[in-house]
Amino acid sequence: MSCKKNNFMRTTFTQLENFGHSLRAQSFVIQARTKDDVHSAFRLAKEKNLTVTARGAGRSYNDASLNGGGIVLDTSAWNLIQEWNPHTGQVRCEPGVTIEQLWQKVEPDGWWPPVVSGTMKTTLGGCLSTNIHGKNNFQMGPIGEHVLEFTAILPTGAEITCSPKLNADLFYGMISGLGMLGIFTSITLQMKRIYSGLLTVDAFPVPNLHSHLFALQENAPNYDYIVGWLDTTSSSIGRGQIHAAKYLHEGEDKNPQETFKLKNQTLPSRIFGVFPKSILHFFMKPFVNNFGVWGVNTAKYIVSLRKHSFKESHGAFHFLLDYVPNWERSFGQGGLIQYQSFLPKETAEFVWTQILKLSLKNKLPAYLGVTKRHRPDKFLLSHAVDGFSLALDFKVTDKNRKKLYSMLQEFDKIIIANGGRFYFAKNSETTAETTKIFYGEETVEKFRKLKKRCDPHGLLESDLYRRIFG
Numbered sequence: 125m126s127c128k129k130n131n132f133m134r135t136t137f138t139q140l141e142n143f144g145h146s147l148r149a150q151s152f153v154i155q156a157r158t159k160d161d162v163h164s165a166f167r168l169a170k171e172k173n174l175t176v177t178a179r180g181a182g183r184s185y186n187d188a189s190l191n192g193g194g195i196v197l198d199t200s201a202w203n204l205i206q207e208w209n210p211h212t213g214q215v216r217c218e219p220g221v222t223i224e225q226l227w228q229k230v231e232p233d234g235w236w237p238p239v240v241s242g243t244m245k246t247t248l249g250g251c252l253s254t255n256i257h258g259k260n261n262f263q264m265g266p267i268g269e270h271v272l273e274f275t276a277i278l279p280t281g282a283e284i285t286c287s288p289k290l291n292a293d294l295f296y297g298m299i300s301g302l303g304m305l306g307i308f309t310s311i312t313l314q315m316k317r318i319y320s321g322l323l324t325v326d327a328f329p330v331p332n333l334h335s336h337l338f339a340l341q342e343n344a345p346n347y348d349y350i351v352g353w354l355d356t357t358s359s360s361i362g363r364g365q366i367h368a369a370k371y372l373h374e375g376e377d378k379n380p381q382e383t384f385k386l387k388n389q390t391l392p393s394r395i396f397g398v399f400p401k402s403i404l405h406f407f408m409k410p411f412v413n414n415f416g417v418w419g420v421n422t423a424k425y426i427v428s429l430r431k432h433s434f435k436e437s438h439g440a441f442h443f444l445l446d447y448v449p450n451w452e453r454s455f456g457q458g459g460l461i462q463y464q465s466f467l468p469k470e471t472a473e474f475v476w477t478q479i480l481k482l483s484l485k486n487k488l489p490a491y492l493g494v495t496k497r498h499r500p501d502k503f504l505l506s507h508a509v510d511g512f513s514l515a516l517d518f519k520v521t522d523k524n525r526k527k528l529y530s531m532l533q534e535f536d537k538i539i540i541a542n543g544g545r546f547y548f549a550k551n552s553e554t555t556a557e558t559t560k561i562f563y564g565e566e567t568v569e570k571f572r573k574l575k576k577r578c579d580p581h582g583l584l585e586s587d588l589y590r591r592i593f594g
Contacts, residue, residue, distance in 0.1 A: 135168075140190055143183045144452055145459030146520045147552060149192035149587055151177075156197045162277045162307050165197050166583055175585035176279075178303045180220055180247030185462040186552040187587035188254065188302060194585065197307065199249055205229055206310065213315035214272065219249030219308040226313075227438070232384050235315035236438055239267040242494075243445040249308045254549040255300040255503050257513075259349040259369075259442070262497040266508065268299035269501065270314050276306040279583040283309070297574045300503040302548055304589050305578045320372035321383030323349070323441050328431040333362020333473055333480075336495065337512055341469060343368050344497045349441070354493030355425050356516060357418040361480050364493070365428040369441055389439040391446055401448055408454035412519060417491045455491075458520040463490075463532055464550040466498060469511040471542040476514055479535045483516075486531050488524060490516035504571060505563065507547040515550065529553045548588060556594040568593075 135152045142148075152174070154165050169176045177191035179198050189196070203220035210233035217226065224244035226237055239258045241251065252274065255266040264270070273287040276298060284306070286295040298305045326347075330336040336352055344350050347368040354364040377383055394400050411420060445451070452460060467475050483489050494515045501508045518528055532553045539546075545562045546554050560568055572593075 135195070140179070140182065140196060142186055142188075142190065142459075142552075144185050144455070144461055144520075145457075146461050147187050147190060147459075147587075149187070149190040151191050151194055151196040153196045153198055155201060156199050156307075157202045159277060159283070159309055162197065162309070163281060165195055166277075166279050166281065169195055169583045170581060176583050177586040178219075178249060178253070178307050180250040181222060181245050183241075183243060183246045183250065184254070184549045185460075186548065186550060187591065188549060189250070190587040191585065192587055199307075200247065203247070210235070213317060214312060215315060216310055216312045217248055218310060219247060221248050221311075222246060223248075223251070227389075228386055230315050231318075231321065231389060231438065232386060234318055234380070234384065236318045238264050238270045238314065238316040240442050242443065244439075244443045245446065248311050248313075249303075250549075252299045252308060252311060253301065253303040254547070255501075255506070256549070257496070257498065257508070257547075259351040259496060261508070262344045262350070262499050263348065264316075265499065265501050266300075266503065267313075268296075268503050271295075271299060271311060272314055273312040274298070274308055275310045276308050278306040279579040279581065293574065294578070296502060297504045297571065300505040301571070301574075302505065302588060303586065304584045305574055306584070318371055318438075319374040320377030320380050321385070321388055321437055322372055322377060322435045323369040323438060324372060324433065325367055325369045325436050325441060326431075326433045327365060327367050327428065329363075329365050329425070329428045331363050332360060333477055336362045336364055336366070337469070337473055339366050340495060340497045340512060350497055352495035353424075353428075354495055354514070355421045356480060356483070356490040356493040357414070357421050358425070359484065361477055363425060364495075365425070367441075369436070383437070389437050391439060391443065402450070404448050405450045405452075405454040408448070408451065409456065412454045412456065412491065414487065414489060417489070455519050456521070458522060458525065460491075460517050460519055461528075461532075461552045462515055462517050462550045463535065463552075464513055464515040464547045465535070465539045466507055466509045466513045466545040466547065467511050467539065468509050468543045471544070472512045472514075475538055475542045475544065478538055482531065482534065486527065488518065488528055488531055490518050492517040504567060504574075505548075507545050509543070509545055513547070548592065554592060556592055559592040 139150045175194040179189035179196050199220045202218045204218045207216040213235045241256045255268045257266045349369040496513045536558045
């Protein structure tokens with residue numbers, strides 16, 4: 125099939141990777157820019173007895189957009205902002221539009237996306253498929269709560285429109301559905317009004333996990349965003365720093381037209397205006413090991429001991445993962461995986477104390493830990509709880525891979541036993557058995573019924589789908 129025309133499409137057989145470069149799969153890649161391309165891909169899959177997976181920017185840490193031996197529908201070039209109303213804050217986009225395109229379109233008019241990921245490179249189709257959350261989940265919920273309407277193509281060929289009131293079961297199923305029910309063709313979102321290009325940020329240290337989680341819970345109601353950095357290499361479990369941010373109210377910014385300008389929001393490409401950040405990951409690589417990260421984290425914690433407040437642009441506050449281009453390459457040839465767990469507020473301290481101690485005991489510490497405050501939502505495959513999340517970045521090598529995956533599955537058991545959940549833009553090792561336990565029999569059965577209705581021939585599959593649903 126390689127490079128052969130089929131229904132005016134060209135397919136290439138190529139190897140794709142996850143964002144962390146720790147997982148790979150060879151697939152037939154088809155570029156999709158129109159609805160006709162989607163219909164043609166489904167026809168081709170049925171004719172050749174193949175499966176289809178949509179892929180946007182490929183920013184998932186796991187196998188969500190990999191489909192070994194099947195078709196990958198690349199929607200990254202299907203990326204027009206079709207309609208923007210600066211009076212109402214409503215925007216309609218194609219699925220390949222990125223968070224970066226979106227905020228750069230709406231921010232100069234005094235609006236901001238209500239929920240963004242830690243990188244601006246994600247596409248809206250991918251964001252809805254995994255129902256991303258941000259540093260304000262405790263207030264604004266996931267991105268799905270701000271979708272007014274979407275259109276999609278089902279594997280049956282049907283073209284549908286969904287909203288919270290129209291085809292509601294598909295609305296709440298496709299948003300969070302991991303791309304396994306249909307392909308988004310347009311997405312209409314409600315933006316949030318802002319009155320400045322700046323946020324007021326308060327930064328303060330926390331000495332241990334108890335005070336860390338207490339600070340997240342007690343401070344969240346007083347801020348618009350809150351996030352924690354956790355030193356995962358320290359025996360002082362949970363020590364770190366909290367960043368909590370507030371919008372400026374109308375009139376507080378004396379010159380909002382200046383702070384709204386994109387030049388004041390875009391992340392700089394050079395350090396001190398001289399050193400190009402595009403090559404910085406090469407210089408980071410020698411420090412991405414147990415001793416190097418321990419030294420960096422220790423220094424970072426010492427520097428964070430001084431409480432302070434400052435003004436920061438929306439772009440700089442939200443998109444730390446974009447500050448160093450290709451930072452994930454610093455983890456080396458084996459790449460990295462991210463493990464994110466969600467725990468009720470009653471059990472989070474106990475569970476994370478156990479798993480952080482276990483990682484240190486195994487000499488497999490995470491190299492980054494990030495915490496957030498969360499609340500539940502009503503999407504079908506929800507990862508949310510009334511509690512907290514902890515995301516951990518682990519370096520993968522040929523030598524540690526087997527031991528690392530074994531340790532993470534042990535984490536799964538501890539988390540499941542204490543009411544925890546997982547987020548499938550991240551975890552790479554969670555099994556179908558574990559998935560069934562935390563979603564529950566009723567939710568899994570509802571999803572299977574929707575899958576059978578929307579995709580009776582089983583055309584939509586991914587490596588992730590096969591792993592967690594069997």
